Amino acid sequence: MTDNTPSASAIPDDATDHGTAGPDSAAAGPAEQRDLADVPAVEVIGTVTVHLMSAAAVKLGLAENGEADLDLDEARKLITALAGLVTAAAPEIGSQHAAPLRDGLRTLQLAFREASHYPDEPGQGPGEKFTGAVYARG
Template sequence: MSDQPSEQAPYSPDDRHLAEIPSVEVISRAAVMLLSAGAERLGLADADPATSPHRDLDEARRLITALAGLVTASAEYLGLHAGPLRDGLQSLQKAFREASAVPDEPGKGPGEKYTGPVY
């Protein structure tokens, strides 16, 4: 064990400090991550979502609800990004409804307390 502090790796030219990243980019990246993770948990990345080893509707519900809250709360700041993110969110909400053995009542599905009912 050395008494010398370990050196941190220098930043590569591609790295940016968080302070340099515009808020809309941070929000958009977080939304895309939630969107992608939700799709994965619905099994949408596999040929047959119903047999996907990654399918977990409870996890999908949480991710979709978090995405709905983020998109709804930040829509005014997202500008042109808001529409595609809303469309992606709505697609996930519909896919969740189709995947559920017992679909939630309209307005009670994942994220619908933020977005309103999705049919």
């Protein structure tokens, strides 16, 4: 059996980039490795949430391929995992870090409801057991 798990001792610098690099960033060379012990927990949590949000957006058909990638079952799992992480981490990382994560989560929950042919009842949607019912602001 092979282990495809990334090394626990190193994390690439660009893993926390969140898409802010310019077009010339690829020319800078290979990503430098950072010792995972030097990476603050809030940065690791932020990176993981961005990956979950991105994957959920793809499964909701919000990415480049649109509805070709639509898979609501997969999106539900990703959004629920994201909701659990954001809810559990919020008291530890502080409101300045948690607020944008909650906003992104809420946006995905609403997008899920819009993409569903038979929307869940309020409080029954993905992750709502952790966040409470999500309603569109109006």
